[in-house]
Amino acid sequence: ATMWTDSVMLAGLTLTAIFVSHTAGVSAPGRPRLTGCRSPEKETFTCWWEPGDDGGLPTTYALYYHLEGSETVYECPDYRTAGKNSCFFSKNNTSLWVNYNISVVATNAMGSSVSEPVDVDVVYIVQPNTPEDVRVLVVDDDPGPYLHVSWEKPLAADTQSGWITLVYQLRVKETSQDTWEEYNAGMQKGYNIFSLLSGREYAVQVRCKPDHGFWSEWTSPAYVQIPDYMLREHSMWIIVAVFAGFLLFVLTWTVNVKRSSVKHCLLPPVPGPKIRGFDPHLLKSGRSEEMFSALVTQHFPPTSSYDDLLVEYLEVYDVEKQELVLGVKNEDPLAPTRTSDNDSGRGSCDSRTLLTERYAEDGDKGGADRQLGQCVAELASPPLEEEKVEAWSTPFSPPPLHLQRQQVGGARAAYHSVLEIPCDSPCAPGSYGHQGESDISKPGGRGASTTLAEPQAQSAEYVEVQTVDHENVLLLRPLADPGGPDVDYAGEDYSKIRDVIPDNVLLLQREPSAWPCAADPGQDRGERSCPTALQELMQPCKPPGPLQQGLRLVANGYVDASAMLC
């Protein structure tokens, strides 16, 4: 019974074992795969395969082949020489220009499987061994050292009989870099490498290939150290560079020191538009009054002495279009042309500004002229000339309809448009006086009111200058009242204007006789006018002698009225 139970137990165990092995997944092996075949010298070759799943059981592999055109199947002659999972075909087993049909069979207890067959012709799978005996020499030469690399053919390759023809390739890299530089050496077994950097270490590798086949592996790198050297050209360039750098440094330092003058030289400051006394910042602030106040100079109208003064310039407009231009020409040749047409406002405008400047320069020098000007000039223009008058009204010019008489503070001393002067009373000498310094700081300060009526063409009256006193005040009296109160008339003489010649020069008639100073109404009315301290006009009625005496020719040919005092 014991024996029976033992055998039963044994059978049971065996069955269990088999059962267990089945449940563990044991099966026939998976298909192996031929990974490749190579021939190093075109005389032998080796094939490798990769096993598939072994199915959990020990598996054996066998390689079988047959040649093309033959059905005979052979097995691999040598499984060992080339290592595991390989088959080595010796010289006797190798035929060239013949296709081998190779396959691998894997067998285990459960079954077997066959790999895919592969066709191989030995002449097409040649991959030689690596070249032998790579040597690297550093050769000193004139510009710099170079490398001479030499090697030998792989041992097994038979190049001597011409069985294999090998070509070689080498590559070089600096050990610290990553990229290789490749050179083809053809069939020769030596090569020179130039242009290497001094003081660096290089690695060299060589490989070869048959005329039709695969490249071999690279040889293990051979290291070499290039000695330090300096190229001659480099030395020279270094010297040049240092010198240039020094020069540059000196130059930069100089420029830095003379920074401002260099800047001035290279980028000359562009003079911006500027008006003297004008502050552009005030413009920005938007306060025009202050801005304009800056433009108004303190001593305007200029108060220079009459002697220094440029004579004033008057334009006289006749109501009935007879224009009489009385002008005291500026010495300043800048004065524009004075025409006797309606456009002459331009001239007076300009002269006005010129005189203004001049006055500003002269400062306070007595303003007699101004007053005179003020008195006379304010002849209202005929209505049709209003625009023009307006046009050439500078900030200093009063509204043309206003008589200047009122505007003691008027800034426009020099400008006068001589128009019809109503001259009801205002030109009476007594009404004018030396007004003192006119306040020109306020261009708007001129008196607004006009006592004189607006001139009408028909009702125009004339005034005549009675006299000019020592302070250059014009004393006027209206023509309409020849017998008018006229304190100063007594004993005064008048000059008669004979003609007005170009350049606004009045020609006075010299008549020694004392004749009424009033102009003959029948005469050219336009010739008489109130205005101002103009030389020739202002002639008190003196005989020519005194006239002549009193006259003093100023440089440009005009008579200086300053000496003409009654």
Added chain:
Amino acid sequence: LNLILSKSLVLLLHPNRHGQVLQGWLGILFCSIHGMLGSVLDCEVGGVHCTMSIEMLLDRAIQHAELIYRISEETRTQFKETFIPLALVTQQGHADHLCTVILPTPSSKSEVGQISDKWLLHSVLILVQFWINHLVDLQASLDHYDNTPQDLLDKTKWVSSKLMSLEKGLLTLIRKMLNENNLPLDNSKSIADHLASPRTMEHVMRDYTMLSCFRKDAHKIETFLKLFKCRQTDWPGCSFY
């Protein structure tokens, strides 16, 4: 004979499309007085007289063979890519089976070592002549396809012309170096039958097989010529050290 040779000389010297200077030079040799190695042969390049040594002629022959092999490989690859669909590629291995040896050629280095110089040159000549004939058939077959690339046709024509040049050079070499007056073997018929036997194959596969076999034989030609050369001279490729 001289006239024939001079005419064949001119034929040899047309430039090849790869522009290799040396290739264009291969000239047929004139019948010269002495057939010793190292003697100078007369040649003609486009009407210009030149001279050439036997080594140079051999070098030219080898270069021809190298070029022919390279073009045969390109032609085969191009044919495969153009005409053989992917499904049939797996059968490619079988195609090479039919490339049985036309004539017994050495199949290993040891066998080659036993062959005489004469036999080497003759083998090469036979191969060249065989393929001159069969490439004509191949070209005719290629013309029948609808979408044959012109490049492919040009290549086959070019190879044929180069083969003919090579043949003439070989004849001269044989004459000069072996002192033989050899007539071309007339084996073409039997060879053609041998190759054309598998009728089960499609035309495409047959042509592909033919190209494969041609490639193989071109390789043979090149190898044999190099072997022959190394036997005769100290060529740098042959040097041992």
